[in-house]
Amino acid sequence: MLVGYSSSSEEEEEEEDSEAAVGLNSCSRKCQEEDDDNDLCPVRKKPKTEEQDTKTRLPLPGCLLAMFPDEVDTQTEDSSLHGGRVRSFKHERGNWATYVYLPYHPEEEFRELLEELLxxxxxxxxxxxxxxxxxxSLSQTVVLRHHWIQPFTQSLRADLAHCKRFxxxxxxxxxxxxxxxxxxxxGxxxxxxxxxxxxxxxxxxRTMMEFRLETFYKEPSFHVSLAWCVGDLTxxxxxxxxxxxxxxxxxxxxxxxxxxxxVELRCRTGNKTFRFPLET
Known part of the structure; x- marks a missing residue:
């Protein structure tokens, strides 16, 4: 029977393993005795597989890491690396913090004023x-999946194409x-x-609702943030x-x-910035 064959094979393997173990122990004792006498016992080489395991493993390629979006990068959660700032939501691979805004390019006079305020x-x-x-800011910061970036920005571009400069x-x-x-x-x-x-x-x-993302505040206070501090020091x-x-x-x-x-709106998503010129 097949079962009997399997059992017999296992017993034979156990017997062979036992004999090999006895022989190895005998050899080890002999080597130890010779080593004590004249240090002539050769060093036993590690099995090839054991040598490979002790080698430093190469890091996984980024393309493979990206296949596991639910794995959290603990380093990015360390607030000490970001001036004490705390994320509003956990950073996860495949999730991109995204917001739409109107950029401000400060002049020298503004920077002088800011120093006086500080x-x-x-x-x-x-x-x-x-x-x-x-x-x-013209939107809240929302979480955008990586594969949504292209259709999201295309939708924004189409909707903003006929908005006038101001x-x-x-x-x-x-x-x-x-x-x-x-x-x-x-601010x-x-x-x-x-x-x-x-x-x-x-x-x-409109684009936010299309992707089922949170819209902006109902009664927004449009402002430019100048400086910040950690905690609620209102x-x-x-x-x-x-x-x-x-x-x-x-x-x-x-x-x-x-x-x-x-002149133009911008969308920042992760480390990418998309520009949307307004109509003259």
Whole structure:
């Protein structure tokens, strides 16, 4: 019978293994004795498979890692690597943080004003970190799957193709805190161009709804974030807001007014940036 054959083979293998083990132990003892006498016992070579296992393994290619989108990169979750900032949602491979915005290109006068604001806030016990780049958000930050990027940006491009260029201005300081209470921002709120910005939000929201993503706030406060700090320091920042506004209003020859030229919108998704020129 097949079962009997299998059992017999296993017994024979066990007997052979047992005999080999006895022989190996005998050889080991002999080598040890010879080694004690004259150190002439040859070193037993490692099996080939054992040598291969001890070698350093090569890292998996990125294309293979991308096949497992649910695996979390723990390094990207370390807030100490991001100035203490905490993510609003976990970073997962295959998920891309995405938002639409109007870029602001600061001039030298703006940078001088920002230094004065940071110094004035620091004197009141609020240590702010300036933004690395400046923009006006026209969407919330949403999670976009990698394979959605192309159709998502194509939809945005088609919807924004007939939107007109415009100009908007900002000048009033305002304090903002994210929904999680992990960061507080000092921003400069828009006071002209509000209607045009609302029109753009409606266009962007159409694409968001098409992909079942969260739309923008119902009553948005359009602003450019200037600086931030970790945690919910809304009360402390509001306490020195009047003094900071005075810095803006009395800057050099007169009140500073931030001007945004609505020439193009941009969409940042992961490490990619897409540009959508507005119609002249």
């Amino acid at each position: 110094s004035a806030a620091r004197a009141r016990g609020v240590d702010l970190t300036p933004q690395e780049e400046f923009h006006l 100009v908007c201005s900002a000048g009033k300081l305002k304090v903002y805190c994210n929904a999680e209470g992990t960061r507080t921002f000092l 400069m709120e828009v006071y002209t161009g509000h209607a045009q910005l609302l029109d753009l939000v409606r266009v962007v929201d 009360a402390q920042m509001k306490g020195c807001l009047q003094e900071l506004q005075r810095v803006v209003d009395e800057h050099e020859e007169g009140p500073f007014r931030l001007r945004l030229d609505g």
